[in-house]
Amino acid sequence: MDIAENLAEVRRRVDVACAAAGRDPATVRLLPVSKTKPPPVIREAYDAGFRLFGENKVQEAVAKAAVFADVPDLRWAVIGHLQTNKAKQVAEVAAEFHALDSLRLAEALDRRLSALDRTLDVFVQVNSSGEDSKFGLPPDQVPTFAAELERFATLRVRGLMTLAVFSDDSALVGACFDRMRDLQARLQDTDGQPERWAELSMGMSGDYEQAIGYGATTVRVGQAIFGDRLDPNDYWPVSGR
Numbered sequence: 001m002d003i004a005e006n007l008a009e010v011r012r013r014v015d016v017a018c019a020a021a022g023r024d025p026a027t028v029r030l031l032p033v034s035k036t037k038p039p040p041v042i043r044e045a046y047d048a049g050f051r052l053f054g055e056n057k058v059q060e061a062v063a064k065a066a067v068f069a070d071v072p073d074l075r076w077a078v079i080g081h082l083q084t085n086k087a088k089q090v091a092e093v094a095a096e097f098h099a100l101d102s103l104r105l106a107e108a109l110d111r112r113l114s115a116l117d118r119t120l121d122v123f124v125q126v127n128s129s130g131e132d133s134k135f136g137l138p139p140d141q142v143p144t145f146a147a148e149l150e151r152f153a154t155l156r157v158r159g160l161m162t163l164a165v166f167s168d169d170s171a172l173v174g175a176c177f178d179r180m181r182d183l184q185a186r187l188q189d190t191d192g193q194p195e196r197w198a199e200l201s202m203g204m205s206g207d208y209e210q211a212i213g214y215g216a217t218t219v220r221v222g223q224a225i226f227g228d229r230l231d232p233n234d235y236w237p238v239s240g241r
């Protein structure tokens with residue numbers, strides 16, 4: 001598997017999707033999701049020019065951050081659901097957090113970040129499909145949550161994040177992305193700080209091109225770059241996973 005080639009191919013497809021949507025390709029960021037992949041594979045992507053990597057488990061992000069501690073411009077985006085008791089690790093290692101979905105978690109992160117004198121870029125996770133299995137706030141609760149976040153000086157709100165329904169029916173997937181676009185517009189209208197809602201983190205290996213048509217600004221792509229995820233029993237070992 002040639003990681004650099006895969007990255008170039010996904011980037012090319014991102015650019016094609018931007019052209020089809022009449023968007024400037026510079027407005028879409030490709031976030032490689034390196035979960036389950038060992039450090040040498042991440043190094044290949046780094047050498048291909050990528051500097052920010054997505055991890056969905058905080059222990060794994062912490063372990064990998066330790067491996068790359070001597071590479072100061074390699075940064076981590078924690079993109080998966082987080083328990084409040086792990087806020088400290090995120091505050092320590094993450095440059096971005098894409099799964100903010102409760103006030104308790106915002107409070108825990110703010111407390112840890114204040115102690116470290118750090119700030120964190122955050123994305124509010126939205127359950128755009130209404131599935132019970134998905135994390136995130138229902139869209140109609142987001143405006144209130146957004147207003148509550150204003151009091152946390154350490155949290156720099158960048159926008160919204162979602163996982164669309166996992167389906168072959170592109171109309172169902174598109175409906176999820178469309179809800180996100182509507183919600184973004186509503187927040188930009190009402191909160192008086194449109195730049196807080198500039199980002200839409202949505203689209204994965206199976207649906208990133210479609211997401212771009214609905215305004216995605218960060219696409220989180222794993223398998224299309226790194227191949228199938230490794231079996232948890234046999235990938236690069238991380239204790240406590």
Ligand SMILES: *Cc1c(COP(=O)(O)O)cnc(C)c1O
Nearest residue numbers: 033056079204205220221222223
């Ligand atoms: C794993 C993961 C992705 C990437 O999924 P792929 O299908 O491998 O592209 C994106 N977002 C989140 C939250 C993930 O956990």
